[in-house]
Amino acid sequence: MSEHPSISHFRAVLKERGGTGRIVVLPDSVHTAALAAEAVGCEVGAIANSLVFVGVQHDGEDVPVLILTSGGHRVDTTKVTRTIGLAALERATPQFVREHTGQVIGGVSPIAHPREIRTYLDPTLRQYDEIWAAAGHPAAIFSTTYDELLAMTGAEEIAVN
Structure with a gap:
């Protein structure tokens, strides 16, 4: 059975960026941190959720914002909005996520997007x-x-909660 094209693309970008980890393809979707943690036998907190938001700039323009947070955390959007200097941070639609990452919600990786995305990392990880x-x-x-x-x-690196 051949590998899904989005996984193959991710694999190539991971190698290109010097990633040394292993890729595990599971028989079922692991679209939540709890499912992913159960699948690999780790704590939920060790799952890096890739959350895409619509960042509203002060001029009103929308930009994608990727927040990599511990699976044990919720993002405090008010705090993060102030920290990163945006007018607002809003939940992204599935279409917005796919447009900016080339991936679907539940499978968004931290890398391998069509264009660079403003990215923030939760130091709790x-x-x-x-x-x-x-x-x-x-x-x-x-x-x-x-x-x-x-x-x-x-x-x-920013505190997200």
């Missing part, structure tokens, strides 16, 4: 030796470390 994140498809995840994820994404 630093406490885990191994972090797991989506690999471009709802049934695919990959392992990484905090420092590797920071380097591959070029993210800015």
Whole structure:
């Protein structure tokens, strides 16, 4: 059986960016942190959720914002909006997510998007030796470390809750 094209694309970008983790393709979707943690046998907090938001700039223009947060956290959008200097931070529609990441909700990876996305990383993830994140498809995840994820994404570290 051949690999889904979004996973193949992710695999190539992971290698290109120096990622050393392994990609695991599961038989079923792991579109929540709890399902992903159960699938690989780790704490929910060690799952790096890739959450796409619509960032509303002060001039009214919408821009995609990717927040990589611990599966054990909720994003405080009011706090993050102030921290990153936006007028607002709103939930993205599935169409907005797909347009800006090339991936579907539940499978959005921290990398491998058509264009660079303003990305922020929850420093709470630093406490885990191994972090797991989506690999471009709802049934695919990959392992990484905090420092590797920071380097591959070029993210800015911010407290999200």
